[in-house]
Amino acid sequence: MEGQTRGIMVKKRNIIYKVDLHDVLYISKNLRLSCIITISGEQHTFYAKFEEIQPFLNESFLQCHKSYIVNLDRVIALQAAWFWLENGENLPISQKRRKKSREYYQNYLRGNL
Template identity: 35%
Template sequence: MAHVHTIAVLEDNPLQRGRLLDQVDACVRPLLAGDDAFLREFACAEDLAAYVRAGEPLDILLADIVLDSPSAGKAAADGASLAGDCSAADTSPTAIDAVRRLMLAQRGVQVIYVTGYDQYHTRAYETEHACFLVKPVDDGELAFALRRALDRAARGRMEPLRIRCGFEERIVDPRDIVYIESERRVLNIHTVAEAIRTYGKLADLEGSLPADFVRCHKSFLVNMRYIKAIGQGELRLAQGESVPVSQSRRRQTQEAVRAYARGI
């Protein structure tokens, strides 16, 4: 199944933002190997923070380190509410602060820093990142950074999941997950051996899963390796269970399952 990579550019200068978006679009297409890319843009860290808090998908972020817009500093402090050990008093208007406070590494987002200031090379290591580019961005270096980010994202989606369950942290192989059901803030992860209950958002977990999973309903993610039949408004699974397919996702789900079946 093709994977759609959401790639965002955070840059407060509109001309530079547009130029970088065009470069990303031109450089990433040859690297996708059948996948697709959806590009987004953010003028300030506040907009990025709102997007992340809403649980929207994000795979790769190209972030200008020095954000001069007034809202950027406010957003960096605002993001502290997402990580209790960070002080809201630190309002340094840099993308490094926003990346750290929004916990993007923990969300599986691959960060590529972009800057015209060499002195941020060391500070960039305060956060996990895929690459560091200096303006003006060279096409060859950008292609290298995007390839590295895509490779890291692919490896991350195949790694075992660490699921907090009560006082334990469970290690779960994504291949063993049959389907995941969301009930408000609770996730019920049904594996071949057991059901694991944890807290979180389905959208956050979705970004950590391999492309074998399809979002067939706002509250359900299904591992396509366990689908035995596509019924009228439902998917029938190998274990005998049925999972609903919403009307709005029916066509997308059917196409994904058929493409997956052809690829086996």
């Protein structure tokens, strides 16, 4: 995508750094505290709403729950209400987002996005 950023900008105190999108497994949030979990197991915790993070993401990212955004490049299976990740973790899919998440994931795998 032209003009698409390739990383998530993280602001923490007086430091600004970038987390490469390819390294992200998922992003979780609890109130305004967001946490990026990477494939190497690093956790980058900072204050931001999902609405502030989403402009940095591409089509491989899907909000599957009010508290989770998953990187579909790192998903190995979708089973009922769970995304299974390549590191062995699983993320819940909320009932409200289940149908849309299933359809989006299938279209993503087909290359229809």
